[in-house]
Amino acid sequence: xxxxxxxxxxxxxxxxxxxxxxxxxxxxxxxxxxxxxxxxxxxxxxxxxxxxxxxxxxxxxxxxxxxxxxxxxxxxxxxxxxxxxxxxxxxxxxxxxxxxxxxxxxxxxxxxxxxxxxxxxxxxxxxxxxxxxxxxxxxxxxxxxxxxxxxxxxxxxxxxxxxxxxxxxxxxxxxxxxxxxxxxxxxxxxxxxxxxxxxxxxxxxxxxxxxxxxxxxxxxxxxxxxxxxxxxxxxxxxxxxxxxxxxxxxxxxxxxxxxxxxxxxxxxxxxxxxxxxxxxxxxxxxxxxxxxxxxxxxxxxxxxxxxxxxxxxxxxxxxxxxxxxxxxxxxxxxxxxxxxxxxxxxxxxxxxxxxxxxxxxx
Numbered sequence: 001x002x003x004x005x006x007x008x009x010x011x012x013x014x015x016x017x018x019x020x021x022x023x024x025x026x027x028x029x030x031x032x033x034x035x036x037x038x039x040x041x042x043x044x045x046x047x048x049x050x051x052x053x054x055x056x057x058x059x060x061x062x063x064x065x066x067x068x069x070x071x072x073x074x075x076x077x078x079x080x081x082x083x084x085x086x087x088x089x090x091x092x093x094x095x096x097x098x099x100x101x102x103x104x105x106x107x108x109x110x111x112x113x114x115x116x117x118x119x120x121x122x123x124x125x126x127x128x129x130x131x132x133x134x135x136x137x138x139x140x141x142x143x144x145x146x147x148x149x150x151x152x153x154x155x156x157x158x159x160x161x162x163x164x165x166x167x168x169x170x171x172x173x174x175x176x177x178x179x180x181x182x183x184x185x186x187x188x189x190x191x192x193x194x195x196x197x198x199x200x201x202x203x204x205x206x207x208x209x210x211x212x213x214x215x216x217x218x219x220x221x222x223x224x225x226x227x228x229x230x231x232x233x234x235x236x237x238x239x240x241x242x243x244x245x246x247x248x249x250x251x252x253x254x255x256x257x258x259x260x261x262x263x264x265x266x267x268x269x270x271x272x273x274x275x276x277x278x279x280x281x282x283x284x285x286x287x288x289x290x291x292x293x294x295x296x297x298x299x300x301x302x303x304x305x306x307x308x309x310x311x312x313x314x315x316x317x318x319x320x321x322x323x324x325x326x327x328x329x330x331x332x333x334x335x336x337x338x339x340x341x342x343x344x345x346x347x348x349x350x351x352x353x354x355x356x357x358x359x360x361x362x
Contacts, residue, residue, distance in 0.1 A: 008362060023097070045065070045069070117311075198224055198233075232256055235256075245259070285309060300339045
């Protein structure tokens with residue numbers, strides 16, 4: 001299953017990585033927003049380790065792209081995001097060649113669907129209005145939970161604190177006691193602020209508090225985790241090292257690990273994190289995937305397989321937003337996302353979009 005070409009194409013305002021075999025089968029993934037800043041790294045360091053290689057050796061190809069030619073000196077999200085993007089497209093190629101969903105090539109699927117929560121990124125504004133917007137999204141999707149933002153994103157001003165203290169009681173009152181609520185701080189708080197905010201959140205029945213402190217502050221995050229008795233702390237979105245994930249799990253820096261499918265290097269490495277989480281304290285994982293576009297596809301493959309997928313999973317819905325017609329529909333029904341059973345990653349693209357694609361690499 002020889003990889004004869006790898007192209008980076010731009011169409012529909014997005015970048016796509018297309019891996020083509022000698023037999024003409026194409027594996028495709030949309031690229032995340034980080035890729036446009038990483039093109040030279042992708043082209044110069046990563047693609048040579050996959051071109052003209054056998055796609056069936058995918059685990060070795062991923063390792064080589066990290067280890068050989070001193071590539072490891074670039075280790076971190078930029079390198080692993082490039083490797084992960086190629087890995088994910090290659091799995092699509094393998095699945096399409098064998099006419100099987102990727103998850104069937106990696107293990108025995110244990111679920112066909114999963115429950116979702118609706119994400120909201122609004123850190124400012126009238127809490128009543130934000131609650132109204134969430135209620136509209138919940139009514140349309142049937143989702144049983146929401147995730148809100150607290151703090152100021154890697155900072156926390158007095159205004160941010162005041163907003164959080166207004167927002168949380170209002171939201172709980174408007175959504176009702178049975179609604180699942182998660183909160184994401186995006187590293188906004190000092191450990192002391194994280195503990196104070198965490199106690200407020202758990203008093204109002206928030207179930208997961210994500211990334212309370214700067215992601216590099218392991219000791220600070222551990223302090224917040226240890227201080228919470230009725231709420232779980234989650235993190236790991238920014239992390240790309242199996243050694244670090246092992247430490248985060250073993251030392252219970254977080255209760256739930258959240259690797260990003262692309263940042264962390266692809267599907268295989270996300271499955272590794274699942275094993276690590278289960279090994280140390282039977283922890284859960286909730287991979288970072290705030291998407292309602294083709295970027296969600298590799299998450300489906302992981303969700304079908306891992307026994308420790310924790311809680312509701314992320315979904316984005318904005319009423320009135322135009323739904324793209326250039327890829328197969330990604331929809332939630334009665335709060336559930338069905339995992340597609342079609343070959344490859346589960347996304348079909350309109351062939352017409354490639355006629356106007358601009359070649360960036362390849």
